[in-house]
Amino acid sequence: xxxxxxxxxxxxxxxxxxxxxxxxxxxxxxxxxxxxxxxxxxxxxxxxxxxxxxxxxxxxxxxxxxxxxxxxxxxxxxxxxxxxxxxxxxxxxxxxxxxxxxxxxxxxxxxxxxxxxxxxxxxxxxxxxxxxxxxxxxxxxxxxxxxxxxxxxxxxxxxxxxxxxxxxxxxxxxxxxxxxxxxxxxxxxxxxxxxxxxxxxxxxxxxxxxxxxxxxxxxxxxxxxxxxxxxxxxxxxxxxxxxxxxxxxxxxxxxxxxxxxxxxxxxxxxxxxxxxxxxxxxxxxxxxxxxxxxxxxxxxxxxxxxxxxxxxxxxxxxxxxxxxxxxxxxxxxxxxxxxxxxxxx
Numbered sequence: 001x002x003x004x005x006x007x008x009x010x011x012x013x014x015x016x017x018x019x020x021x022x023x024x025x026x027x028x029x030x031x032x033x034x035x036x037x038x039x040x041x042x043x044x045x046x047x048x049x050x051x052x053x054x055x056x057x058x059x060x061x062x063x064x065x066x067x068x069x070x071x072x073x074x075x076x077x078x079x080x081x082x083x084x085x086x087x088x089x090x091x092x093x094x095x096x097x098x099x100x101x102x103x104x105x106x107x108x109x110x111x112x113x114x115x116x117x118x119x120x121x122x123x124x125x126x127x128x129x130x131x132x133x134x135x136x137x138x139x140x141x142x143x144x145x146x147x148x149x150x151x152x153x154x155x156x157x158x159x160x161x162x163x164x165x166x167x168x169x170x171x172x173x174x175x176x177x178x179x180x181x182x183x184x185x186x187x188x189x190x191x192x193x194x195x196x197x198x199x200x201x202x203x204x205x206x207x208x209x210x211x212x213x214x215x216x217x218x219x220x221x222x223x224x225x226x227x228x229x230x231x232x233x234x235x236x237x238x239x240x241x242x243x244x245x246x247x248x249x250x251x252x253x254x255x256x257x258x259x260x261x262x263x264x265x266x267x268x269x270x271x272x273x274x275x276x277x278x279x280x281x282x283x284x285x286x287x288x289x290x291x292x293x294x295x296x297x298x299x300x301x302x303x304x305x306x307x308x309x310x311x312x313x314x315x316x317x318x319x320x321x322x323x324x325x326x327x328x329x330x331x332x333x334x335x336x337x338x339x340x341x342x343x344x345x
Contacts, residue, residue: 003046011040023090038088063307064117066096066108068125072224073251073279074296075123081300082121089308100125109137118311121303124148128190140310142303146191154306155320158294160192163325164199167246167274167292170327172207174334176244176272179204181216182231182256183223183248196248196276214240223248228255236263243271244333250275250282250291257285257332272333287331295323 005016005023012019014033022029022037040046065082067075079095086093094117098104105124114120119140127134128147135141135150143155171179181200185193197216204211217235219227228247232255235242247253253275257267265271267287275282275291282289302321309315329335 003044005046008037008040008044008046011044012036041088061090062092062094062117063304063311064094064096064108064113064120066098066105066120066122066124068098068100068123070095070097073281074249074277077279077296078300081297082304085301085304089304091304091308098124098126102126106134109134114139119307121307125191140307142307142310144299144303146195148190149320150318152318154310154315154318156299156303156306157320157322158192158299159322159325160195160294161199161202163276163292163294164196164246164248165203166199166325166327167276168200168203169207170290170333170335171244171246171272171274172203174244174268174272177209178212178242179215179244179246180232180235180240180242181246181248182219182228182252184216184218185220186218187220193248200246215242219248219252224251225255225258228252228257229259230255232256233259233263236260236265245271245273247273247275250277250279250289253289253291253332254281254285257289267332268334274333278328282328282330285330285332290330290333290335291328292325293328294325298323 005019008019009016014037018029018033019037022034063086065079067079070076070079083093094113096108096113098108105126108120108122117139119142121142121144123144124147125145131148132150135148135153141153143150143153144157146157146160149155168179179200181197183193184197185191188194201211217231219231228251231252232245245253245256247256253273257273260267260271260273267273273289275289276294278291278293278296282291302323306315306319306321
């Protein structure tokens with residue numbers, strides 16, 4: 001027998017009307033009540049009758065999520081979390097991959113698929129400053145990433161500079177002084193790369209250390225395992241002296257760790273490594289990866305909430321949301337062991 005709103009209400013200790021209000025994003029629900037209802041929905045596997053809702057409201061109950069590359073672990077995990085967050089609100093997600101190609105990013109905005117969806121969660125790479133007018137479309141958009149901003153659109157972003165500064169300060173606190181910044185892009189003046197490099201640079205300079213250009217290693221747009229391995233291997237071959245690596249994402253960090261170990265470098269004894277994004281893979285590397293969690297659980301929830309509120313017409317002024325970040329200790333900087341010692345003390 002299908003699970004009903006009444007069943008969900010009984011499990012959560014609320015009325016069926018309250019369940020309906022939570023699903024439809026009614027804004028004046030206490031957070032604790034909303035959490036109980038969403039938990040009950042997940043436990044019971046409740047699914048809204050989207051066909052009936054579409055007839056009643058004129059909305060399709062489907063949103064689109066457009067991302068650069070699903071083979072990049074961060075984006076794959078983000079897509080999964082967006083789907084879960086959407087399911088809790090009775091929404092279905094269509095996922096599109098544009099590969100950072102301008103023609104495909106434009107097709108995401110204007111293609112016929114938009115007739116199937118109520119709104120778009122959009123993470124472009126090719127579009128940037130000067131392209132804002134292209135985002136003036138007749139449906140809600142929530143932007144992700146740092147390539148382009150629009151004053152009339154909601155934007156869910158990260159505290160890139162502050163988080164990168166914290167990552168670098170963590171390495172400095174371990175006594176590291178020759179820290180590689182892996183990921184700067186000299187061809188970019190907007191986006192995650194320059195923001196994270198700014199955080200790295202600020203931390204190093206505040207420590208009284210001159211930024212060595214030989215340690216700022218560009219990787220263009222390819223932030224994957226192979227690029228991390230190839231880049232760190234080239235530094236070793238060139239005889240560059242370094243005792244730590246701040247990789248601008250976890251895939252770069254994991255690739256660098258693999259290559260360092262293949263070349264006989266001990267982690268973290270010889271080289272400490274920290275990443276960014278807190279992807280699941282880092283918990284199973286050897287040693288485990290110290291990383292920055294930029295708010296990866298909150299980002300998809302905020303994006304889905306905002307697109308849902310926009311399409312229902314209950315949202316306020318456009319906003320920019322940047323969740324809190326945190327450092328996740330791992331063995332790659334010795335932080336896991338330090339944390340364990342602190343717990344025993």
